[in-house]
Amino acid sequence: MTFPVGVPVGILVVDDNPIVRAAVRGILDGDDGLRVLGEAANGREALAAARRLRPAVTLLDHRMPVADGLSVIGVLAQHSAVLVLTSDDHPDLIRGMLHQGARGYLVHGEFSPAELLRAVHEVARGRGWLSPVAASVAASVVASVGRDQHRRRDGRSRFGLTDREEDVMGLLCRGLSNAAIARQLLLTEKTVKNHLNHVFAKLHVRSRTEAVVRWTTPDP
Template sequence: MTWPAAPGIGVLIVDDNPIVRAALRGILEGDDGLRVLAEAANGREAIAAARRLGPAVTLLDHRMPIADGLSVIATIAQHSAVLVLTSDDDAQLIAGMLHQGARGYLVHGEFAPPELLRAVREVAGGRGWLSPVAASVAASMLRDQSARDRDAERRRRARTQFGLTEREEDVMHLLCQGLSNASIARRLMLTEKTVKNHLNHVFAKLQVRSRTEAVVRWSDNGLR
């Protein structure tokens, strides 16, 4: 369903429940600065409406027939800022939605109408708006990314400082975790002989003669 154009921030409401859509429309239409452009009951309809109307904000549910929110959010995000509005507070889903382009995430029952209106404005303005559980997931994602960045930097330093290959770095990293040659071989899907050869090359490059010395040298350079 589509309404005539009018001034204000255009919003697309996407939810398979007509009662929820009506409630959201009532909240939004009570604000003179917002206007509901259309409603959609599933992901396929949502993509078509987003492409046709280019709403400033799309309120997107996750659990819908035909195509759920997670499967369509990346496409919708190409045409509209997406504010996920759903009853799901699963961390994996939240992470997926944020990774695929959600600018905001609110959980039904955890916000009042004034917060929804503010969230729509913030998202329309290019900012984010997250419920507490979504904010926690976002913080965890940032920590994970920071850990990946640190690991990438460690590998870069290893290549620069010791001239290790990527596979030798992998072997050395597992060696520092206390794994045996057999365990390293299973983890990296190599033969024990290949692992031993890699370690011999590592020892030569680190200028050490034993596993213990290698771990100490590696750790002393902040590479463990």
């Protein structure tokens, strides 16, 4: 997703707590590249606002009256990129939000204002962003499924990934950056990027978050 140069990224802030909304808005207003288009206090208001305002990014809480975040994220994700911003860190909720289309997941208390701004910009560009606890959930799923469940007897992945691509994918699920993956595997960042491009193509995804969700979803 690209935006015209000089045009701020439109944001919708969804949270039932007006104090949280004000705090988040205060952080976003400090970035000239972002513009808060509106707010919503529950899932139903969020859907109406998203259709009306067409935000590039929606910051979405989960626990809200009328309709919670998980119940509306599937529709919201059709109108804008969704970055979950909540105090809920239950693994099932994290998995559910990612499966329903969230491009990022941040847990209150685990990020700074600067990290929030970076996450918004990354999500606006079509990339993913996971807080440590969300990344840990993804990694735990990988661990519970086990590498042997991802590979056929001939040693090839169920997605056709090579051994090295699986190594890169495993580290990606732990939330590591390209630079960190390169250090772990003694590769160049360019090589890691090339591996990820191949992985995205084989998994039929376009972002890091989508890759994590696809990779950590067990076969039916």
